[in-house]
Amino acid sequence: MNASTTATNPNTASDTRALLEASRLQVTFTARGRPPARGVDGVNLAIGQGEIVALVGESGCGKTTLARSLVGLEPPSDGEVRFEGETLGTSTKDLRRYRRRVQLVLQDPTGALNPRHSVYDSVAEGLRIHGVVSSRGGEDRSETQLVAHALSQAGLRPPERIFLNYPHELSGGQRQRVVIAGALALQPELIIADEPVSSLDASIRGEILALLLKLRDDLGLSLLVVTHDLGLAWNIADRIAVMYLGRVVEMGTAEEVLQRPKHPYTKALLSVVPEMDELEPQVLRGEIPDPSRIPRGCRFHPRCPALADGEAERAGVAGDCLATSPDVLPAAGPHAAACHLHP
Amino acid sequence: MSAPSSTTTQTPRQLTWQRRQAAAVRTWAEFRRHKSGLFGLGVLTVFAMLAVLAPLITDRSGLSVTQSTGGVLEAPSSEFWLGTDQSGRSVLTLLIWGGRISLLVGLLATAISMLIGTVIGLASGHFKGWFGAALFRLTEWFLVIPFLPLAIVLQAVLGASLANLIFVIGVTSWPGTALLIRSQTLSIEERPYLERARVLGAGNWHQMTRHVLPNVMPMVFANTTLTVAIAILSETTLSFLGLGDPLRVSWGSMLDDAFAAGAITTGAWWFLIPPGVAVILVVLSFTLIGQALEEIFNPRLRERS
Amino acid sequence: MSALLEIQDLSVTYRTREDDLPAVRGVDLTVNAGESVGLAGESGCGKSTLASTILRLQPPSAEVTGAILVEGEDVLTLGWGELRALRWAGASMVFQGALHSMNPVQRVGDQIAEPITLHDSSVSARDAASRVEELLDQVGLRSATARSYPHHLSGGQRQRVMIAMALACRPRLIIADEPTTALDVMVQAQVLALLADLVNELQVGLLLISHDLSVLGTTCDRAVVMYAGRVIEQGAAFDLFARPRHPYTTALAAAFPRVGNHAARYAPAGLPGDPPDPRDLPSGCTFHPRCARAVDACSGHDPRLLSIDDGERAVACIRVTQEVPV
Numbered sequence: 001m002n003a004s005t006t007a008t009n010p011n012t013a014s015d016t017r018a019l020l021e022a023s024r025l026q027v028t029f030t031a032r033g034r035p036p037a038r039g040v041d042g043v044n045l046a047i048g049q050g051e052i053v054a055l056v057g058e059s060g061c062g063k064t065t066l067a068r069s070l071v072g073l074e075p076p077s078d079g080e081v082r083f084e085g086e087t088l089g090t091s092t093k094d095l096r097r098y099r100r101r102v103q104l105v106l107q108d109p110t111g112a113l114n115p116r117h118s119v120y121d122s123v124a125e126g127l128r129i130h131g132v133v134s135s136r137g138g139e140d141r142s143e144t145q146l147v148a149h150a151l152s153q154a155g156l157r158p159p160e161r162i163f164l165n166y167p168h169e170l171s172g173g174q175r176q177r178v179v180i181a182g183a184l185a186l187q188p189e190l191i192i193a194d195e196p197v198s199s200l201d202a203s204i205r206g207e208i209l210a211l212l213l214k215l216r217d218d219l220g221l222s223l224l225v226v227t228h229d230l231g232l233a234w235n236i237a238d239r240i241a242v243m244y245l246g247r248v249v250e251m252g253t254a255e256e257v258l259q260r261p262k263h264p265y266t267k268a269l270l271s272v273v274p275e276m277d278e279l280e281p282q283v284l285r286g287e288i289p290d291p292s293r294i295p296r297g298c299r300f301h302p303r304c305p306a307l308a309d310g311e312a313e314r315a316g317v318a319g320d321c322l323a324t325s326p327d328v329l330p331a332a333g334p335h336a337a338a339c340h341l342h343p
Numbered sequence: 344m345s346a347p348s349s350t351t352t353q354t355p356r357q358l359t360w361q362r363r364q365a366a367a368v369r370t371w372a373e374f375r376r377h378k379s380g381l382f383g384l385g386v387l388t389v390f391a392m393l394a395v396l397a398p399l400i401t402d403r404s405g406l407s408v409t410q411s412t413g414g415v416l417e418a419p420s421s422e423f424w425l426g427t428d429q430s431g432r433s434v435l436t437l438l439i440w441g442g443r444i445s446l447l448v449g450l451l452a453t454a455i456s457m458l459i460g461t462v463i464g465l466a467s468g469h470f471k472g473w474f475g476a477a478l479f480r481l482t483e484w485f486l487v488i489p490f491l492p493l494a495i496v497l498q499a500v501l502g503a504s505l506a507n508l509i510f511v512i513g514v515t516s517w518p519g520t521a522l523l524i525r526s527q528t529l530s531i532e533e534r535p536y537l538e539r540a541r542v543l544g545a546g547n548w549h550q551m552t553r554h555v556l557p558n559v560m561p562m563v564f565a566n567t568t569l570t571v572a573i574a575i576l577s578e579t580t581l582s583f584l585g586l587g588d589p590l591r592v593s594w595g596s597m598l599d600d601a602f603a604a605g606a607i608t609t610g611a612w613w614f615l616i617p618p619g620v621a622v623i624l625v626v627l628s629f630t631l632i633g634q635a636l637e638e639i640f641n642p643r644l645r646e647r648s
Numbered sequence: 649m650s651a652l653l654e655i656q657d658l659s660v661t662y663r664t665r666e667d668d669l670p671a672v673r674g675v676d677l678t679v680n681a682g683e684s685v686g687l688a689g690e691s692g693c694g695k696s697t698l699a700s701t702i703l704r705l706q707p708p709s710a711e712v713t714g715a716i717l718v719e720g721e722d723v724l725t726l727g728w729g730e731l732r733a734l735r736w737a738g739a740s741m742v743f744q745g746a747l748h749s750m751n752p753v754q755r756v757g758d759q760i761a762e763p764i765t766l767h768d769s770s771v772s773a774r775d776a777a778s779r780v781e782e783l784l785d786q787v788g789l790r791s792a793t794a795r796s797y798p799h800h801l802s803g804g805q806r807q808r809v810m811i812a813m814a815l816a817c818r819p820r821l822i823i824a825d826e827p828t829t830a831l832d833v834m835v836q837a838q839v840l841a842l843l844a845d846l847v848n849e850l851q852v853g854l855l856l857i858s859h860d861l862s863v864l865g866t867t868c869d870r871a872v873v874m875y876a877g878r879v880i881e882q883g884a885a886f887d888l889f890a891r892p893r894h895p896y897t898t899a900l901a902a903a904f905p906r907v908g909n910h911a912a913r914y915a916p917a918g919l920p921g922d923p924p925d926p927r928d929l930p931s932g933c934t935f936h937p938r939c940a941r942a943v944d945a946c947s948g949h950d951p952r953l954l955s956i957d958d959g960e961r962a963v964a965c966i967r968v969t970q971e972v973p974v
Contacts, residue, residue, distance in 0.1 A: 058832035059803070071542060092546065099544035106542075111535035116557050118359060125553075126543040164358050171922040172691075182543070201690040202859050202903040203896075203938075206918020213914060228832050234907045235916045258907050272837035273907060274862035283837045287802055 017084075018046035019222050020070060020102065020190050021331055024079035027065050029291075037292040039065040041246030042079070046331035047190065052216055052223040054237035054254070056230060056269075060288040062246040067192050067226045071104045100130060103183035107195040109175035113167040119178050120163040123147045126186045146185055153219075154181035155211050173204040180211065190222040191215075197232065209236050230273050234258055239332075242266050245299045246291055247328065252335030262337035264306045297322045298340065312341050373639050380635025383628035390625055394443045405436035406592055416604065416611045426613035428597075429604035437592050438617050444593035445622070448509055449575035455513030456574070457520055457567055464524025465559070469532060469551050479525065486518035490577065491584075498586045505588045512577045516570060523566055527559045561640035568633035572626040579622050594618035651717070652821050652853040653679040653702070653739070658714035660697050660706060669926040671697040671710070673877035677855075681820065684847050684854035686864030686885050688900065689874035692923045695857050696744075698874075699825045702855075703735050718821060736763045739821040740814040744829060746806035750798040756809050757794025760784075763816045783812040787842060804835035811842065821853045822846075828863065840867045861897070862904040865889025873897050876924045876934040879953055883961035893956070893963045895939045933965070941967050949973035 027040040040062045047053045057063045068074040070081055072088060072095045081088040088098060103126075106112040113122050124147050126132075132146070151159035154177040167175055176196065183191055193212065197205040213236055215221045227233060233240050233254060240257040242250040242265065250263040261267045268282040284303045289295060295302050301321045304312070312318040317340040326338040337343060374380055393400070404410045413427035420426070425434035467478035494511045501507045531537065532555065540550050581587050582595025583602075597618040601607075606615045660672040672694040679685045689695045700706050702716055704723055716723040718739055726734065740763075743749040750759055760783060761776040771779075781791045787808040798806060807827060814822050824843065828836040844867055847854045858864055864871045864885055871885040873894065881894040892898040899919045905912035921938040924930060930937050936946040945966060954969040955962045963969055 058834060073538070073541060096544045099542065104539075104542040106535050106539055108535055112539045114536040114554055114558075118362075121359075125540065125545075129540075129544045129546075129549055164362065173922060179539070182539070186543070201923060202861075203690060203899050203919040204922065205903050206899075206916040207920065208918075209916035210918065213916070230833070230907055231905045231912075234909075235905055235912055236914060254913075269833060270907065272833055274860070274866040274904075281837065283841055284834055287804055287835060 017049065018082075018331065019049050019051075019084060020224070021046045021082045022066070022070060022079065023082060023331070024328070025066065025069065025076050025081065026078035027062075027069050027074055028077040035292040037290070038246050038294060039291055040069065040076075041291075041294065042328045043243075043246075043248055044328055044331035045070075045241055045248065047222050047224050048332070049189075050216060050220045050222055052212075052225065052236055052238045054233035054240045055224060055226045055243060056228065056233050056240055057243035058228055058269075058288055060245075060291065061243040062291070063226045063243050064194060066243070067104070067194055067224065070224065071102055071192055072098055073104075096130070099126075100186050101188050102190045102192065103186060103188040105176075105179055105183050105191060105193040105196055108199050109172060109179050110167065110199070112179050113175060115167055117166075118163065119151075119165050119167075119170075120147055122167075122178060123150055123182045123185050126182060130186065132186070147181075150181040150185040151178070153184050153215070154178070155207070156181065171204075172200045173207060176200060176208055177211070180208075184215070188221070190224070192224045192226065194226045195228070196225065198227070198229065205232075212236060230258060230270060242269070245288060245294055247299065247338060249300065249329075249339070250335075250337040251329050251333075256335040260335075262335070262342040263300075263339045264304050264341070265300050266337070268305060297324055298326055298338075300339075306341050315341055317341050370639060374635060377635035377638065379631045383631030383635070386624055386628040387632065390442055390446070390621070390628075393439050394446050397439050397443055401433075401436045401439055403440075405433050406440055408432065416606070416609060416614065418611075419613050425617055426611070428600060428614055434597075434614055434617060437597055438594070438621060441592045441594045441597055441618065442621060442625075444505070444588075444591050445575055445578055445595070446625070448505065448512065448578040448593070449571050451509045452512035452516070452574040452578070453567060453571045455509065456517040456570055457563065459513070460517035460520025461524050461559075461563055463517070464521035465528055465551055465555060467521070468525040468528025469547065469555060482518050482521045482525070485515070486522070488515060490515045491580075494581055494586055498581075503586060503588060505591060508578060508581060508587055511581070512574050516573060516577070520563075520566055520570060524559055524563065527562050528555055531555050531558050561636075565633050565637040565640055568629045568636060572629035572633070575622065575629075576626055594622050651678045652681045652683075652719060653677070653855065654715075654717040655698070655702070656715040656717065658698065658701065658716060659712070660694070660701055661711045662707070663709050663711055667927050670877055670929070671926060672701070674714075675874070675877070675879055677872060677879070679821065679853040679855050681853050682847060682851040683870070684844070684856055684868045686868035686871035687855060687857045687874065688859065688861050688864050688871060688897075690859050690900075690923050692876070692926065693874040694877040695874050696825055699741065699823050699855070699857055702823060703739060703741060704731060705741075733767070736814075736819060737767050737817040738819055739823065740817065740819040742807075742810045742814045742822065742824040742827050744826040746803070746810045747798060749810065750806070752798055754797075755794065756796050756798060756801070760794070760809065760813050760816055763813070767817050779816070780812075783815055786815065786846070787812045788838075802835075803831050804838060807831060807835075807839050808842065811839070811846070815846070815850075818850075819852065821855070823855045823857070825857045826859070827856070829858065829860075836863070843867065859900075860904060861889050861900050865901075873900065876929055877926070878934070878964065879962075880935070880964045881962065882953075883957075888961070893961060893968050894965050895941050895967075896935050943967070945973050 022043055022045040025040055025043045026038065029037045029039055043066060055063045055066065065074060069076050075090055083098060083102065089095065124143055127143055127146055148159040151162065156162050156174065156177050197208050200208065209232065212223060216223060225237065237254045240252065240254050241248045242257065242263065244265050250257055250261065250266045257266060258270065261270055268284050271280060271282045282305050286303055298321045301307050306312050307318060307321050312321050320340040326340060329336050329338055408430045411431035413423055413431040413433060415429055415431055417423060417427040423433045423435065425438065428434055428437060463478050463482060467475045467482060469475065493515060497511050498507060537550060537554055540554055578593065579595035582593045583599045585599055587593060587596055601615040655675060655677040658672055658675045662669040662671055675698060687695050697706065701712060702723065706712065712724060718734060723734065757780050760780045764776050764779055765771055780794055784791055784793055789805060789808050801809065828839050831839065840863065843854060846852065856864060856868055865888065866886065868885040871888045872879055872882040875896050881888065881897045888897065889901055892901045899917065902917035919938050924934050932947040932949050933951050936942040939946065949966065951964040951966050951971055953962050953964040954971055956969055966973060
């Protein structure tokens with residue numbers, strides 16, 4: 001593609017004016033009669049202006065919970081979410097203002113659209129809720145113009161042709177574009193996309209991902225992409241944060257994390273990705289433990305190949321692995337892993 | 344992609360209206376395929392026409408006891424097609440006018456019941472926390488109130504009038520609707536597009552009116568027809584027991600009169616059977632229509648979501 | 649050795665009130681014992697229809713022509729009793745979406761035992777239970793799992809249960825329809841490793857259906873790619889994935905980029921347009937509207953599946969096979 005969009009991201013320096021930041025974030029779920037489940041257990045994460053960050057992990061790692069609390073749908077139990085330095089309020093009024101600047105694109109485009117609303121209604125919904133009729137920057141625009149603009153930004157041209165269609169008349173790719181248009185209509189600065197292409201056919205994924213990249217390039221939109229697909233992260237992310245059981249276990253640029261992984265979990269994940277034939281597949285046994293029973297010490301230690309085959313022992317850190325949990329990684333900074341063996 | 348090309352003359356809203364009309368036409372076409380529903384609709388139309396046109400086709404004086412011209416409990420004849428009652432009034436006239444009351448009470452009581460039931464059902468399904476729970480408890484509480492004792496008590500306290508009758512029926516039948524709406528609401532609340540609405544910044548009102556209610560409406564519609572059937576039966580029961588408005592004739596009161604006049608022992612079937620059959624027919628037709636509507640709306644709900 | 653499964657010129661058309669929808673159009677496919685064959689394609693290509701037709705599970709509105717030979721016998725002409733015997737004991741299926749394929753109010757152990765007792769009513773409850781234990785062990789689950797209900801289990805565990813169910817009556821052929829689609833990459837690796845082991849140990853034939861070409865490339869011996877009801881490419885699985893020849897296969901393979909391949913960095917590869925609507929298939933080669941290599945002849949000629957590379961690969965594309973349209 002274009003070489004001008006370099007692989008180095010603009011915000012690795014720690015001074016960065018992070019657009020959206022999670023600081024020591026914790027989200028704990030309590031259910032009657034059961035021990036509390038720490039869905040997000042201490043996370044620092046920062047997304048800079050015009051940056052694309054991929055939040056990678058398997059189901060149960062807390063990435064969706066983290067995404068939802070970043071967008072204000074899930075109040076944090078501890079820690080805070082800051083947007084442009086300001087802590088996120090919990091009142092509906094504060095959140096309303098926030099919604100115009102940070103939006104969420106959900107996983108399943110078919111479910112995300114009300115089947116009884118036309119495309120026009122779905123895209124105009126955000127505008128109507130916020131009473132937006134004229135865009136920022138002085139130019140007076142009608143609702144129809146704003147809807148058309150958002151749809152064409154999402155790649156549906158000419159937009160008028162699709163105004164009256166209903167979701168079931170559209171293909172999966174088109175539906176996802178409509179959902180994206182709905183988010184774009186409010187002209188946010190950051191979009192959080194939860195598995196944006198996982199329910200779409202393989203051959204049209206590329207188009208949607210290319211659209212997301214274009215939005216970053218043309219509009220300066222920042223993106224947090226939540227996904228379990230490492231290939232997707234390789235495709236579009238500047239930086240990657242790998243999550244396991246509520247914590248970020250590795251963070252760095254895409255090249256660093258995916259080509260020079262430090263944490264044994266990241267290495268194992270990479271090794272079983274079918275497209276990777278350089279690494280010996282390390283199929284971990286068992287599954288991610290229940291978030292209400294997080295292992296003591298390093299939370300990954302029961303499944304850690306480095307501990308199991310003695311590598312940790314030889315390096316003298318095996319004791320730490322069993323007893324102490326590695327520190328929470330900083331929100332931005334050089335390539336780091338929450339691991340005693342390969343910090 | 345099969346969009347009609349729009350823009351030039353009409354606004355999206357006008358075209359949405361056109362689409363809604365087209366959808367209504369489709370619904371009607373599908374309804375026509377349900378023979379039972381059509382039968383019900385036909386029967387109901389006949390009764391409705393009779394009720395509406397009553398002042399034109401019969402003489403109101405036919406209801407007056409003092410102006411009755413027939414003999415006591417006369418069998419059907421060419422003058423009185425359904426014979427006369429114990430005061431000499433034409434049973435046919437009574438039947439037609441009685442239909443007005445029965446249908447009126449049924450429809451008004453249903454309107455009250457649907458209104459209360461839908462609002463409370465929606466609210467108790469939407470609001471989590473103590474408010475929704477409190478409404479749910481309220482619904483359950485009203486659900487277990489026995490219909491008849493309440494009706495008797497209320498009539499005794501408020502007096503026997505048509506308005507009170509409508510009130511009593513409305514107040515005791517809304518819980519059933521509320522529970523149905525509540526369970527539908529709960530399932531719709533889980534859908535991703537509700538979450539999307541919240542993310543876009545929608546408040547409770549927007550969520551309930553723009554998303555939940557439209558998706559609940561088909562079920563409400565189908566349930567309404569069944570509720571009317573129940574309301575009419577309730578009115579008949581109460582009037583039969585003498586709890587209705589003593590000044591108005593309804594099918595229930597006709598049955599009551601027939602009983603009191605000893606129609607069974609004297610074999611005056613023309614007084615006893617017509618109101619009973621009328622009630623059955625009307626209730627049956629509402630039920631058939633309701634069932635047809637449910638069949639039409641439910642598969643669509645399933646295939647759309 | 650004669651083929652375990654041989655599909656000959658299979659066509660399946662759904663007849664509705666308004667239209668005829670051709671879901672499968674003349675497909676040939678072979679699976680041998682001890683071999684795993686991957687079937688790749690996206691939604692609407694006909695792969696799920698094909699899979700369900702093998703066990704004659706297609707809906708009544710579907711019209712089927714051609715032959716499906718399982719161990720030499722044509723499934724489509726079997727009598728009811730023979731069909732019942734075939735189902736599960738001759739060939740079984742692992743369905744997509746394990747949670748919806750299991751009875752939520754029945755314990756998992758009972759569900760696995762069900763086909764066992766159905767096929768042989770003389771089997772005692774104790775024998776069935778021990779067979780269930782054996783099966784759970786084979787798929788790597790603890791025997792206590794038999795007493796759980798489906799919603800107690802994780803996605804990976806449920807899928808293993810589905811596999812155990814498929815093995816219950818010792819079939820010779822297993823059809824797995826998107827068995828790992830909803831699973832995480834680690835659990836997917838576990839399930840695929842399990843399937844590969846089972847094929848080896850039990851020498852069953854496996855037809856693995858997936859839209860993920862990379863999965864098929866690493867797990868299967870051979871692979872077949874379907875588009876709009878036709879086979880458009882087939883060959884050795886890994887080779888097909890690494891060196892696709894048909895433009896569609898190339899796009900499908902590129903949709904799962906190799907981590908570390910710098911050409912894929914910030915360059916997601918996709919196809920324009922949408923998978924074709926069976927009601928309105930494009931003329932000639934059904935792929936031509938989306939094909940970067942299409943020429944004028946492509947819209948008028950439906951390419952035949954022809955062998956190239958000394959029979960190692962077969963492709964249905966006139967740009968690749970140099971087929972001359974008549």
